[in-house]
Amino acid sequence: MRSLRIELIKAIEWDRIIIARTCFLIVVCTLILFAGGAQAQGLAGDISARVEPQEIALGDAAILAVYISGEQTGAPSISPVDGLRFLPIEQSSQYHSVNGRISSTVSYLYQVQAEGSGDYTIPPVRANINGRIRKTEPIDLRVSGPGRSRNSSAASLLPPDPKVDRQAGTSSHRPGEENQLAFLRVTPSKYRSYVGQLVPIEIKAFFRQGLQATLNSLPVISNNAFACQRLSKKPTQTEEVIDGVPYVVLTWHTAMSAVKEGEHPVSAELAATLIIPQTSRRRRPAFGSSLFDDDFFNSFFNTSREEAVTLTSSRQNMRVLPLPKAGRPKNFSGAVGQFRLWASASLKSCMVGDPITLKMTVKGDGNFDRVSSPLFTSPKGWKTYTPTASFKPADSSGYKGKKRFEQAIIPLEASIKKIPSVEFSYFNTNSEKYVTLRTKPIKIKIQPDSIQAKGSSHRDAIRKASLAGTSDSSDSMKTPSGLAPIHMDLGPVVNNLRPVFANPWFIGAQGIPLGLLFAGLFLGRRNRRLSDDPALLKRRYVKQKVGKSIKEMDRAIVGHDVPGFFTACRCTAQERLGEIWSQAPETITLAEVKERLSENAAGVRHVFENADAVAYSGQTFSQEELKQFRDLLVKELKNLGT
């Protein structure tokens, strides 16, 4: 019994193991089957699509990306949607090899342009994958912003600016560009425009890095439906990598305008000469490597050949719409774009007959070559001249900029208070309407002509006659005559037209200021030197002092003032001797004079002796004697210095 029980337990355990193992196998098989199914599903092919961004403003563009994977795949088919345009941008492929079976994933990029705002649904995109038609889910796209609704006439709408993800566009080859040494791309900023509208375009020439090329021409738009602005002879040079291949890229930015309506392909051509390196076909040695089988000799022996090519860009259609006839202003000159206008006058107050320069500026973007001068709204009472124009571009293509007009206008009546407004009309590509810009009238103060004020009938008649004969007011625009009136006053008269500096006296007269300048410089220098030299200052001081004392002596002689005369004499002698002996004049005494002066200076000694005598004894001298003393003293003092 016990053994039976043990056998039964063993059997149950065995069954459990078998059940567990069976369950494990089932799980493994299920996993394998699921995996295989998944793989089979992958091999069977798939299609997916998405749009980025899912909401755009009117005028912008979205990108629709369609991914198709499978062994044998066909191109996707997109059902048309009212109000949407699908423009293919690029196609790229990736290949996979799984267990020896090769499959591919092909991605297709489309630019989606909307013709009006609203909610759109892109229907399922279909594609033939491995013989079966597969499709994606419908995709929603919301287009917001101003503009007409999708139900309005699409034909009159402007194309939106396709703000394509440029990275996506430039990082991959477009169809036909693969395996090319060089190729050309043209990218207009808009794919739909009006006749005459200037559309900025970018032209890029790609050359494989390391390839030498010479441009034989500038890129030319190959369709004569477009007129292209002048291209720069020096394009910008950059480097780009496309699908891992480095390129040297020359870029021209310009603008073109369509000259006729319709659907026109846009493409460009560029003539170039490529210098293509060729490896010399040297025979490999049968045994081992040769001495010349290294990079240096390979490059040395390599040859190159020149090949003249014409690079042609892929065609991109542009829809050109005619300018609407309805609502076209009379003064419309063909300007298309967005513009602003303002005006100013050179004078705020003047007299009748004075010319005023009216400056008008048109700024914005568009076809400036068709921007003509704004016109006077009411030219009555004004004489107008043909304006001059100058254009200052703000970009290399001349698409943006500022056009300035200057027009000479002359008021013919003192009753005029304002310069009338000026008008300029253009077709606005944003609002798709003709717009007439009008400036504000400029206030001006006009005084009557001075000749009229004087009441001189003679001159007045002439003035009027001259105005009538030469001016034609509003008609001046139509006839070539439009001279400013003649002058009534002769004005300042000169004998000849010879320039003033051709006259010898004028040239000679220039010596005067030159002399003054040198004299001033000399004196200034002298003053500075004097101020810096104490000896010179001392000498000058003594000289002044002596001069003053001599004058005192003369006065004393005239007044017969004997003590005063001798005091002045002694003072003079002391000053002079003090200067010579370099000591204080007051300290010089008779004893010192006797001791230091030679016999030649007897006069000086006499002065000192007599001065003391006169001071103490009251001795007198006649005027004649005093004069003799004076002359003697002056003479001896002069000699002392030599």
Place this chain on the structure above:
Amino acid sequence: MNLTNMKNAKILRFLIVTGMIALLSCVSFTSVLARQGDDLFALGNEAYAEGKYDEAIFYYKGVLEQEGYSASLLYNMANAYYQKKDIGQAILHYERALYLDPGNTDIQANLGLARKDFGLVSTPAPDWQRFFDLLNLNWWGILASGAFGVFSLLYLLRGIHPGILKGASFKVLATVCLLCFMAGGIGAAMQYKNISRGVVIKDNAHLLVSPFDSASSSASIKDGKTVRIAKTYRGYLLVEGVNGKSGWIKKNSVEPVVPSGKLWET
């Protein structure tokens, strides 16, 4: 000390008087002379108003002989020539009027109109150049000379009396003088180019490759065209047009803007 001061004062007085005389003599160069041709001028204007342009020119020429040149006279003459469709003489007289009064808008407007009407292309002067059209060549020269004279006088006064002009006052005055001198110099240089200019007065005058009658013609030049006179040789002038074309032309086919210009006299 007093004696020296008196001497300095005398020198100062003498210099001031001398300076004033020099300045007045400069100014008096262009001072208006007594006019006796006013009547002739008025008669010319009357004839012009009546459409008698030949008669008007006759009277204007009389004024020219009696009085001399004035911007208004030359301008009116130019208008009369313009009405006669004598574009060479019209442009010449407008240019001469503009030489005397460069900033006159009437002259500028009519010259521009005349050029436009007769298909003579001219490049407009840049904005900065218009400042130098405020005065003519002579006045710019006088301004430069006067400014230099005042500057020299300031230096002299400072040399005689160092205390008179000290510090900022001298610096300001000296700077103003120097600026005026520079402006005058530049203005004179800008206007000087008119000296060597001439206007073709004969229609379809031929530019020759060398100054001889037998020389072959290299181009023809329209009347009214402004040219630069580079050289003279016997009866021929070497002229350069705006477009860079140069050649010899007969002297009587070109009239200089400044009749007494240096080049013309050689």
